[in-house]
Amino acid sequence: MSRTNRERTEATRLALIEAARALFVSKGYGDTSTPEIAVAAGITRGALYHHFTDKRDLFRQVLLREEEAVAADIEAAAPEQLTPRQALLDGSEAYLTAMTVPGRTRLLLIDGPAVLGHAEMMAMDDATSANSLRQGLARAGLGKGAVSLDTLARLLSAAFDRAALEIDGGADAKEIRSAMQWLLVQALGPEKKR
Incomplete structure:
Protein backbone atom coordinates (compact mmCIF):
# COMPACT_ATOMS: atom_id res chain seq x y z
CA MET A 1 0.00 0.00 0.00
CA SER A 2 1.47 3.38 -0.95
CA ARG A 3 1.81 6.12 1.62
CA THR A 4 0.13 9.48 1.33
CA ASN A 5 2.14 12.69 0.95
CA ARG A 6 1.36 13.54 4.55
CA GLU A 7 2.67 10.16 5.74
CA ARG A 8 5.86 10.61 3.68
CA THR A 9 6.31 14.12 5.07
CA GLU A 10 5.90 12.90 8.65
CA ALA A 11 8.27 9.98 8.03
CA THR A 12 10.89 12.35 6.63
CA ARG A 13 10.53 14.79 9.54
CA LEU A 14 10.77 11.94 12.05
CA ALA A 15 13.87 10.51 10.33
CA LEU A 16 15.52 13.93 10.48
CA ILE A 17 14.58 14.47 14.12
CA GLU A 18 15.85 11.03 15.14
CA ALA A 19 19.10 11.37 13.19
CA ALA A 20 19.65 14.86 14.57
CA ARG A 21 18.97 13.70 18.13
CA ALA A 22 21.54 10.92 17.87
CA LEU A 23 24.17 13.31 16.50
CA PHE A 24 23.38 16.10 18.98
CA VAL A 25 23.76 13.62 21.83
CA SER A 26 26.98 12.04 20.56
CA LYS A 27 28.72 15.13 19.19
CA GLY A 28 26.90 18.10 20.66
CA TYR A 29 24.96 20.79 18.85
CA GLY A 30 27.99 22.86 17.84
CA ASP A 31 29.91 19.94 16.35
CA THR A 32 26.99 18.58 14.34
CA SER A 33 26.47 19.80 10.80
CA THR A 34 23.34 19.72 8.69
CA PRO A 35 25.06 17.64 5.97
CA GLU A 36 25.84 15.01 8.63
CA ILE A 37 22.22 15.01 9.77
CA ALA A 38 20.96 14.62 6.21
CA VAL A 39 23.33 11.72 5.54
CA ALA A 40 22.40 10.01 8.83
CA ALA A 41 18.70 10.37 7.99
CA GLY A 42 19.22 9.15 4.41
CA ASP A 54 17.90 25.70 9.86
CA LYS A 55 19.81 23.53 12.31
CA ARG A 56 18.49 25.55 15.25
CA ASP A 57 14.89 24.95 14.14
CA LEU A 58 15.58 21.21 13.89
CA PHE A 59 17.22 21.28 17.32
CA ARG A 60 14.14 23.02 18.73
CA GLN A 61 11.95 20.21 17.36
CA VAL A 62 14.23 17.58 18.89
CA LEU A 63 13.92 19.31 22.26
CA LEU A 64 10.16 19.71 21.97
CA ARG A 65 9.84 15.98 21.32
CA GLU A 66 12.00 15.27 24.39
CA GLU A 67 9.95 17.67 26.56
CA GLU A 68 6.71 16.04 25.41
CA ALA A 69 8.07 12.57 26.22
CA VAL A 70 9.02 13.68 29.74
CA ALA A 71 5.59 15.25 30.29
CA ALA A 72 3.87 12.09 29.01
CA ASP A 73 5.85 9.96 31.47
CA ILE A 74 4.89 12.26 34.34
CA GLU A 75 1.22 12.22 33.35
CA ALA A 76 1.23 8.42 33.08
CA ALA A 77 2.72 8.10 36.57
CA ALA A 78 0.24 10.50 38.15
CA PRO A 79 -3.27 9.52 37.05
CA GLU A 80 -6.30 11.43 38.33
CA GLN A 81 -7.38 8.66 40.72
CA LEU A 82 -4.30 9.21 42.91
CA THR A 83 -4.47 11.66 45.76
CA PRO A 84 -2.87 14.99 44.83
CA ARG A 85 -0.06 14.30 47.27
CA GLN A 86 0.70 10.85 45.85
CA ALA A 87 0.41 12.16 42.29
CA LEU A 88 3.09 14.77 43.04
CA LEU A 89 5.38 12.21 44.66
CA ASP A 90 4.92 9.68 41.85
CA GLY A 91 5.23 12.40 39.20
CA SER A 92 8.52 13.55 40.70
CA GLU A 93 9.89 10.03 40.50
CA ALA A 94 8.69 9.78 36.90
CA TYR A 95 10.48 13.01 36.00
CA LEU A 96 13.78 11.78 37.39
CA THR A 97 13.35 8.44 35.64
CA ALA A 98 12.44 10.12 32.33
CA MET A 99 15.57 12.24 32.54
CA THR A 100 17.76 9.11 32.65
CA VAL A 101 17.04 8.41 28.97
CA PRO A 102 20.54 8.63 27.44
CA GLY A 103 21.29 12.13 26.21
CA ARG A 104 18.10 13.72 27.51
CA THR A 105 19.72 15.67 30.35
CA ARG A 106 22.37 17.04 28.00
CA LEU A 107 19.79 18.05 25.42
CA LEU A 108 17.26 19.65 27.74
CA LEU A 109 19.38 21.03 30.56
CA ILE A 110 22.76 21.83 29.03
CA ASP A 111 22.68 22.30 25.26
CA GLY A 112 19.07 23.51 25.06
CA PRO A 113 19.57 26.63 27.20
CA ALA A 114 22.96 27.30 25.56
CA GLU A 120 12.80 29.90 25.14
CA MET A 121 13.66 26.81 27.18
CA MET A 122 11.56 28.09 30.09
CA ALA A 123 8.62 28.64 27.74
CA MET A 124 9.01 25.13 26.34
CA ASP A 125 9.28 23.66 29.84
CA ASP A 126 6.28 25.70 31.05
CA ALA A 127 4.17 24.14 28.30
CA THR A 128 5.18 20.58 29.23
CA SER A 129 6.70 19.10 32.41
CA ALA A 130 6.73 22.32 34.46
CA GLN A 135 -1.03 21.63 38.07
CA GLY A 136 -0.02 19.02 40.65
CA LEU A 137 0.89 21.70 43.17
CA ALA A 138 -2.43 23.46 42.57
CA ARG A 139 -4.37 20.19 43.02
CA ALA A 140 -2.53 19.67 46.30
CA GLY A 141 -3.65 23.11 47.46
CA LEU A 142 -0.22 24.74 47.39
CA GLY A 143 0.20 28.32 46.30
CA LYS A 144 -2.80 29.49 48.30
CA GLY A 145 -1.62 32.04 50.79
CA ALA A 146 1.89 33.23 51.48
CA VAL A 147 3.59 31.40 48.59
CA SER A 148 2.99 32.11 44.91
CA LEU A 149 2.10 28.94 42.98
CA ASP A 150 4.10 30.06 39.94
CA THR A 151 7.17 30.92 42.01
CA LEU A 152 7.01 27.66 43.95
CA ALA A 153 6.61 25.68 40.71
CA ARG A 154 9.61 27.44 39.12
CA LEU A 155 11.82 26.83 42.14
CA LEU A 156 10.83 23.19 42.51
CA SER A 157 11.28 22.70 38.77
CA ALA A 158 14.81 24.09 39.07
CA ALA A 159 15.48 21.69 41.95
CA PHE A 160 14.27 18.77 39.83
CA ASP A 161 16.49 19.86 36.96
CA GLU A 166 23.37 15.36 39.58
CA ILE A 167 22.15 11.87 38.67
CA ASP A 168 23.43 12.27 35.11
CA GLY A 169 26.79 13.33 36.53
CA GLY A 170 27.12 10.14 38.55
CA ALA A 171 25.75 11.14 41.96
CA ASP A 172 23.99 8.51 44.03
CA ALA A 173 20.58 8.36 42.33
CA LYS A 174 18.88 6.85 45.36
CA GLU A 175 20.16 9.64 47.59
CA ILE A 176 19.10 12.34 45.11
CA ARG A 177 15.64 10.81 44.67
CA SER A 178 15.22 10.57 48.43
CA ALA A 179 16.20 14.22 48.88
CA MET A 180 13.71 15.31 46.20
CA GLN A 181 10.94 13.29 47.84
CA TRP A 182 11.81 14.90 51.20
CA LEU A 183 11.73 18.36 49.62
CA LEU A 184 8.28 17.74 48.16
CA VAL A 185 6.96 16.35 51.44
CA GLN A 186 8.21 19.50 53.18
CA ALA A 187 6.45 21.68 50.63
CA LEU A 188 3.25 19.65 50.96
CA GLY A 189 3.26 19.82 54.74
CA PRO A 190 1.77 17.19 57.05
CA GLU A 191 -0.50 14.66 55.43
CA LYS A 192 -4.11 15.38 56.27
CA LYS A 193 -6.05 12.59 57.94
CA ARG A 194 -9.21 11.50 56.18
Whole structure:
Protein backbone atom coordinates (compact mmCIF):
# COMPACT_ATOMS: atom_id res chain seq x y z
CA MET A 1 0.00 0.00 0.00
CA SER A 2 1.47 3.38 -0.95
CA ARG A 3 1.81 6.12 1.62
CA THR A 4 0.13 9.48 1.33
CA ASN A 5 2.14 12.69 0.95
CA ARG A 6 1.36 13.54 4.55
CA GLU A 7 2.67 10.16 5.74
CA ARG A 8 5.86 10.61 3.68
CA THR A 9 6.31 14.12 5.07
CA GLU A 10 5.90 12.90 8.65
CA ALA A 11 8.27 9.98 8.03
CA THR A 12 10.89 12.35 6.63
CA ARG A 13 10.53 14.79 9.54
CA LEU A 14 10.77 11.94 12.05
CA ALA A 15 13.87 10.51 10.33
CA LEU A 16 15.52 13.93 10.48
CA ILE A 17 14.58 14.47 14.12
CA GLU A 18 15.85 11.03 15.14
CA ALA A 19 19.10 11.37 13.19
CA ALA A 20 19.65 14.86 14.57
CA ARG A 21 18.97 13.70 18.13
CA ALA A 22 21.54 10.92 17.87
CA LEU A 23 24.17 13.31 16.50
CA PHE A 24 23.38 16.10 18.98
CA VAL A 25 23.76 13.62 21.83
CA SER A 26 26.98 12.04 20.56
CA LYS A 27 28.72 15.13 19.19
CA GLY A 28 26.90 18.10 20.66
CA TYR A 29 24.96 20.79 18.85
CA GLY A 30 27.99 22.86 17.84
CA ASP A 31 29.91 19.94 16.35
CA THR A 32 26.99 18.58 14.34
CA SER A 33 26.47 19.80 10.80
CA THR A 34 23.34 19.72 8.69
CA PRO A 35 25.06 17.64 5.97
CA GLU A 36 25.84 15.01 8.63
CA ILE A 37 22.22 15.01 9.77
CA ALA A 38 20.96 14.62 6.21
CA VAL A 39 23.33 11.72 5.54
CA ALA A 40 22.40 10.01 8.83
CA ALA A 41 18.70 10.37 7.99
CA GLY A 42 19.22 9.15 4.41
CA ILE A 43 17.74 12.39 3.10
CA THR A 44 19.11 15.19 0.96
CA ARG A 45 20.21 18.42 2.59
CA GLY A 46 17.58 20.19 0.48
CA ALA A 47 14.90 18.02 2.04
CA LEU A 48 16.19 18.95 5.49
CA TYR A 49 15.78 22.65 4.66
CA HIS A 50 12.36 21.97 3.19
CA HIS A 51 11.19 20.69 6.59
CA PHE A 52 13.25 22.88 8.93
CA THR A 53 14.40 26.48 8.59
CA ASP A 54 17.90 25.70 9.86
CA LYS A 55 19.81 23.53 12.31
CA ARG A 56 18.49 25.55 15.25
CA ASP A 57 14.89 24.95 14.14
CA LEU A 58 15.58 21.21 13.89
CA PHE A 59 17.22 21.28 17.32
CA ARG A 60 14.14 23.02 18.73
CA GLN A 61 11.95 20.21 17.36
CA VAL A 62 14.23 17.58 18.89
CA LEU A 63 13.92 19.31 22.26
CA LEU A 64 10.16 19.71 21.97
CA ARG A 65 9.84 15.98 21.32
CA GLU A 66 12.00 15.27 24.39
CA GLU A 67 9.95 17.67 26.56
CA GLU A 68 6.71 16.04 25.41
CA ALA A 69 8.07 12.57 26.22
CA VAL A 70 9.02 13.68 29.74
CA ALA A 71 5.59 15.25 30.29
CA ALA A 72 3.87 12.09 29.01
CA ASP A 73 5.85 9.96 31.47
CA ILE A 74 4.89 12.26 34.34
CA GLU A 75 1.22 12.22 33.35
CA ALA A 76 1.23 8.42 33.08
CA ALA A 77 2.72 8.10 36.57
CA ALA A 78 0.24 10.50 38.15
CA PRO A 79 -3.27 9.52 37.05
CA GLU A 80 -6.30 11.43 38.33
CA GLN A 81 -7.38 8.66 40.72
CA LEU A 82 -4.30 9.21 42.91
CA THR A 83 -4.47 11.66 45.76
CA PRO A 84 -2.87 14.99 44.83
CA ARG A 85 -0.06 14.30 47.27
CA GLN A 86 0.70 10.85 45.85
CA ALA A 87 0.41 12.16 42.29
CA LEU A 88 3.09 14.77 43.04
CA LEU A 89 5.38 12.21 44.66
CA ASP A 90 4.92 9.68 41.85
CA GLY A 91 5.23 12.40 39.20
CA SER A 92 8.52 13.55 40.70
CA GLU A 93 9.89 10.03 40.50
CA ALA A 94 8.69 9.78 36.90
CA TYR A 95 10.48 13.01 36.00
CA LEU A 96 13.78 11.78 37.39
CA THR A 97 13.35 8.44 35.64
CA ALA A 98 12.44 10.12 32.33
CA MET A 99 15.57 12.24 32.54
CA THR A 100 17.76 9.11 32.65
CA VAL A 101 17.04 8.41 28.97
CA PRO A 102 20.54 8.63 27.44
CA GLY A 103 21.29 12.13 26.21
CA ARG A 104 18.10 13.72 27.51
CA THR A 105 19.72 15.67 30.35
CA ARG A 106 22.37 17.04 28.00
CA LEU A 107 19.79 18.05 25.42
CA LEU A 108 17.26 19.65 27.74
CA LEU A 109 19.38 21.03 30.56
CA ILE A 110 22.76 21.83 29.03
CA ASP A 111 22.68 22.30 25.26
CA GLY A 112 19.07 23.51 25.06
CA PRO A 113 19.57 26.63 27.20
CA ALA A 114 22.96 27.30 25.56
CA VAL A 115 21.54 27.15 22.03
CA LEU A 116 17.98 28.43 22.40
CA GLY A 117 18.44 30.63 25.45
CA HIS A 118 16.93 30.51 28.90
CA ALA A 119 13.66 32.26 27.99
CA GLU A 120 12.80 29.90 25.14
CA MET A 121 13.66 26.81 27.18
CA MET A 122 11.56 28.09 30.09
CA ALA A 123 8.62 28.64 27.74
CA MET A 124 9.01 25.13 26.34
CA ASP A 125 9.28 23.66 29.84
CA ASP A 126 6.28 25.70 31.05
CA ALA A 127 4.17 24.14 28.30
CA THR A 128 5.18 20.58 29.23
CA SER A 129 6.70 19.10 32.41
CA ALA A 130 6.73 22.32 34.46
CA ASN A 131 3.04 22.67 33.67
CA SER A 132 2.44 19.18 35.09
CA LEU A 133 4.24 20.22 38.27
CA ARG A 134 2.28 23.48 38.54
CA GLN A 135 -1.03 21.63 38.07
CA GLY A 136 -0.02 19.02 40.65
CA LEU A 137 0.89 21.70 43.17
CA ALA A 138 -2.43 23.46 42.57
CA ARG A 139 -4.37 20.19 43.02
CA ALA A 140 -2.53 19.67 46.30
CA GLY A 141 -3.65 23.11 47.46
CA LEU A 142 -0.22 24.74 47.39
CA GLY A 143 0.20 28.32 46.30
CA LYS A 144 -2.80 29.49 48.30
CA GLY A 145 -1.62 32.04 50.79
CA ALA A 146 1.89 33.23 51.48
CA VAL A 147 3.59 31.40 48.59
CA SER A 148 2.99 32.11 44.91
CA LEU A 149 2.10 28.94 42.98
CA ASP A 150 4.10 30.06 39.94
CA THR A 151 7.17 30.92 42.01
CA LEU A 152 7.01 27.66 43.95
CA ALA A 153 6.61 25.68 40.71
CA ARG A 154 9.61 27.44 39.12
CA LEU A 155 11.82 26.83 42.14
CA LEU A 156 10.83 23.19 42.51
CA SER A 157 11.28 22.70 38.77
CA ALA A 158 14.81 24.09 39.07
CA ALA A 159 15.48 21.69 41.95
CA PHE A 160 14.27 18.77 39.83
CA ASP A 161 16.49 19.86 36.96
CA ARG A 162 19.46 20.08 39.30
CA ALA A 163 18.65 16.61 40.65
CA ALA A 164 18.57 15.25 37.09
CA LEU A 165 21.96 16.85 36.39
CA GLU A 166 23.37 15.36 39.58
CA ILE A 167 22.15 11.87 38.67
CA ASP A 168 23.43 12.27 35.11
CA GLY A 169 26.79 13.33 36.53
CA GLY A 170 27.12 10.14 38.55
CA ALA A 171 25.75 11.14 41.96
CA ASP A 172 23.99 8.51 44.03
CA ALA A 173 20.58 8.36 42.33
CA LYS A 174 18.88 6.85 45.36
CA GLU A 175 20.16 9.64 47.59
CA ILE A 176 19.10 12.34 45.11
CA ARG A 177 15.64 10.81 44.67
CA SER A 178 15.22 10.57 48.43
CA ALA A 179 16.20 14.22 48.88
CA MET A 180 13.71 15.31 46.20
CA GLN A 181 10.94 13.29 47.84
CA TRP A 182 11.81 14.90 51.20
CA LEU A 183 11.73 18.36 49.62
CA LEU A 184 8.28 17.74 48.16
CA VAL A 185 6.96 16.35 51.44
CA GLN A 186 8.21 19.50 53.18
CA ALA A 187 6.45 21.68 50.63
CA LEU A 188 3.25 19.65 50.96
CA GLY A 189 3.26 19.82 54.74
CA PRO A 190 1.77 17.19 57.05
CA GLU A 191 -0.50 14.66 55.43
CA LYS A 192 -4.11 15.38 56.27
CA LYS A 193 -6.05 12.59 57.94
CA ARG A 194 -9.21 11.50 56.18
